[in-house]
Amino acid sequence: MRRDRFAPDPETIARLKELSGLNDNDVQKVAELGRLVHLPDSWSLILETTPADAAYYILEGEVSVRRGGEEVATLGPGTFIGEAAIMNHSIRSAAVVTKTEVTALNFTPESGRELVAAVPSIGEAIAEADAERTADNAGE
Template identity: 50%
Template sequence: MSDAEVALIASRGTQVHLPADWSLIWEKTPADKAYIILRGEVSVRRAGTEIARLGPGDTVGESAIVSRKLRNATVVSLTEMDVLHFTSDSVRQLLDEVPAFREALEQTTRERLPQPAGS
């Protein structure tokens, strides 16, 4: 992405500091927000089992917004964190305005969503 695209994305988010052991996202809830991790680490859990750990530069919460489905995992901070918080509306606007952002989130969504049996 260009510097201008990165600046636009950053301008649509709100920087937030979160404590350790904070639930950012809950499984089976509506997709109302997403985050870009600036500092810290999260545990991604499906049905209570950790399926991934993510850190700086990773996004969380975007897959449910892109796919227009309920959350498929819970995300809990393992450390203190700094994140950029985005509403679902701001993510959808950025998907329309920044093609490279759309491509990146669609790719992440394909990689992270559970695949149907036999795929």
């Protein structure tokens, strides 16, 4: 995994704004708190049943979400992953492995919580996504 300081270059800022629908001030806050990471194909970035240490916002590429080794979802650009566990201080409920090369913003538990406090719409979107995933998991 290559990890760069996230210098909010115009191209990445434009991509983030396009995917997220956030206003300029909120995009800037995301840029300040996230770290840009470039992940190779087949990289395990989240391990099932482990403590939460990071969340990611996918800018480019696709990831496979797996439970018990079985793929349950494929997620791509514009998706937060791992956010529920860092917000709830919980154990990971699934593994996440890159299916392609992925460019993402990485958030620590601290920066993730700071982001939700600074940009309420992100907190609302995370809560909605978490509720949908919980409902989907209950229906399995």
